[in-house]
Amino acid sequence: MSENEHLLAIEGQHLATQSRIKYFDIVISSGNGALLKDATGREYIDLLASASSTNTGHSHPKVVQAITEQAKRLIQYTPAYFANETAAKLTAKLTALAPISGPVKLLWGNSGSDANDAVIKLARAYTKRQYIVTFTGAYHGATYGALSASAVSLNMTRKIGPLLPGIIKVPFPDPWKKKDYETEEQFVTRMFEEFLHPFETYLPPDEVALILIEPIQGDGGIVKVPPTFLEKVYRFAKKHQILFAVDEVNQGLGRTGKWWSIEHFGLEPDLVTVGKSLASGLPLSAVLGRAEILEALDAPAHLFTTAGNPVTSAAALATLEVIEEEKLVTRSKELGQLAEAFFKQAQKTYDFIGDVRMYGLNGGIDIVDPVTKKPSQMLATQLIFAIFERGALMISLRGNILRFQPPLVITKAQLQKAFAIIEAAFNAQKQGKLTLPQNATELGW
Ligand SMILES: Cc1ncc(COP(=O)(O)O)c(C=O)c1O
Known part of the structure; x- marks a missing residue:
């Protein structure tokens, strides 16, 4: 049993389930800027910023x-x-x-x-x-x-x-x-x-x-x-x-x-x-x-x-x-433009991306069925899991929308790495290599 599983098992006996929207079975242990570590020491790029509550990044020294x-x-x-x-x-x-x-x-x-x-x-x-x-x-x-x-x-x-x-x-x-x-x-x-x-x-x-x-x-x-x-x-x-x-x-x-x-x-x-x-x-x-x-x-x-x-x-x-x-407002605007360019480019390549909305470092990317163009919760869930497995934390909104809200202090290098991870997940999706986790029905809002 990993340290994540061990701690979740203890907590699971006592914590009311309704207080958590379920995504990935990890326990957050530490954070630094836009990086997080779980209880096993595995590192992730945080693309959620604790639900937009750590714009200045994790444990900013000041x-x-x-x-x-x-x-x-x-x-x-x-x-x-x-x-x-x-x-x-x-x-x-x-x-x-x-x-x-x-x-x-x-x-x-x-x-x-x-x-x-x-x-x-x-x-x-x-x-x-x-x-x-x-x-x-x-x-x-x-x-x-x-x-x-x-x-x-x-x-x-x-x-x-x-x-x-x-x-x-x-x-x-x-x-x-x-x-x-x-x-x-x-x-x-x-x-x-x-x-x-x-x-x-x-x-x-x-x-x-x-x-x-x-x-x-x-x-x-x-x-x-x-x-x-x-x-x-x-x-x-x-x-x-x-x-x-x-x-x-x-x-x-x-x-x-x-x-x-x-x-x-x-x-x-x-x-x-x-x-x-x-x-x-x-x-x-x-x-x-x-x-x-x-x-x-x-x-x-x-x-x-x-x-x-x-x-x-x-x-x-x-x-x-x-x-x-640290001029984080301007930084949000400028890095947001990079993110918008990345996702808009991806939209041209991947037919399961329906819409890209980006306002600062703050985006919603609609995942749709490539044929019907209707919202696809299944594909979005597969994607966030593939992104998680590759080392970044991203969740969904309304079932089928990828939520992109990294801490505003994220470095350009970390952002590029996150794009590479997301691109790899998009690519795997295109090739039909992604599957749903077993507990998929319990996940999300
Ligand atoms: C727009 C908006 N208003 C209010 C809230 C509620 O804030 P809190 O969870 O701190 O009570 C949230 C939380 O997600 C929110 O996104």
């Missing part, structure tokens, strides 16, 4: 140093009662980075999920309206509020209803909804009509508090909303005094080649949620927003014992400095 120094001084005192130096400094740094003009304030949280819950509370309190509008394909988190705003997995909503009332989901204009005969403009027009439909039939706009969107959906498949569609939604929101919030938990902090994914659209949100990579993967999230909205609730309306904790705040201060000093 982040490690900040965490260590802070831990020696003070690990925790609850910000719910008293301020701490590190979080105080971080509030100034982070609000200054917000893609919002005018006075900005923030709230701390422990996860992307609770940050999105906070947005729901704030919007309802500020507008004194009850309804929240979100999009199909969205993932905003696993707490009741964020989950009620999400629409990406049946298992997440099964058996636990009722969900939070007053949340209306409208169709996200993803490329799979576009008809072959439609131009982009016709598609956007039709999708915006679908967006308007609830507002014209049962949802009074003057009772809607908030529209919450991932401008580039992450778990939905790395899909960018058509800019003209988002502009229409934004104009509609402004016209009806509906707040406009963007979830940057997955796509923020340089992931898309800009600090925030909303910067691809030139629109100014009222509220922004951020988490995951904010503290290089330590549990810290935040809601950034127009000061008057953040002041819509009275203490102790939304606080947590550990949110804004000194160690996570120290990690976040160091993380933001690393992103700036």
Whole structure:
């Protein structure tokens, strides 16, 4: 029995199975930049960045140093009662980075999920309206509020209803909804009509508090909303005094080649949620927003014992400095262009690649049946396993989409090596050499 198997066997007796989306039977032991080692010492190039939560790479020395120094001084005192130096400094740094003009304030949280819950509370309190509008394909988190705003997995909503009332989901204009005969403009027009439909039939706009969107959906498949569609939604929101919030938990902090994914659209949100990579993967999230909205609730309306904790705040201060000093936003954009060129070239060679979307070091590659061109979960699963066997970690989204999100510090050499691994897997697939693992039906979302 390998050390991976041994540890998984121990854990398997005690850990609730529902807490892990199953892929490869490994135990992560250590990490350095874009490299990972499992418990047997086998090395992998990380193409997932811990679900986009380690944009600065694994155990970045500067982040490690900040965490260590802070831990020696003070690990925790609850910000719910008293301020701490590190979080105080971080509030100034982070609000200054917000893609919002005018006075900005923030709230701390422990996860992307609770940050999105906070947005729901704030919007309802500020507008004194009850309804929240979100999009199909969205993932905003696993707490009741964020989950009620999400629409990406049946298992997440099964058996636990009722969900939070007053949340209306409208169709996200993803490329799979576009008809072959439609131009982009016709598609956007039709999708915006679908967006308007609830507002014209049962949802009074003057009772809607908030529209919450991932401008580039992450778990939905790395899909960018058509800019003209988002502009229409934004104009509609402004016209009806509906707040406009963007979830940057997955796509923020340089992931898309800009600090925030909303910067691809030139629109100014009222509220922004951020988490995951904010503290290089330590549990810290935040809601950034127009000061008057953040002041819509009275203490102790939304606080947590550990949110804004000194160690996570120290990690976040160091993380933001690393992103700036190492120019990771530009790096994401430039290396993303290399990745786009690689996958687009592969698309010409391999008839099972349906679509390639790449925004920074951040991509979704659709795997389809070569004949029917329909999504092929089987081929995607075979591919991620072949890539894993050859030394890189990559998972799938929606069953058939390859998720490409390496740490932004990945070196060019590591990236080229990853491309070689992926190409070898594509090639093996083309030659019909790949097979499904035995437990294939248990894998993925
Ligand atoms: C866009 C988005 N929002 C929110 C979340 C939830 O974040 P967390 O898992 O930290 O609660 C995620 C997690 O994948 C996400 O991708």
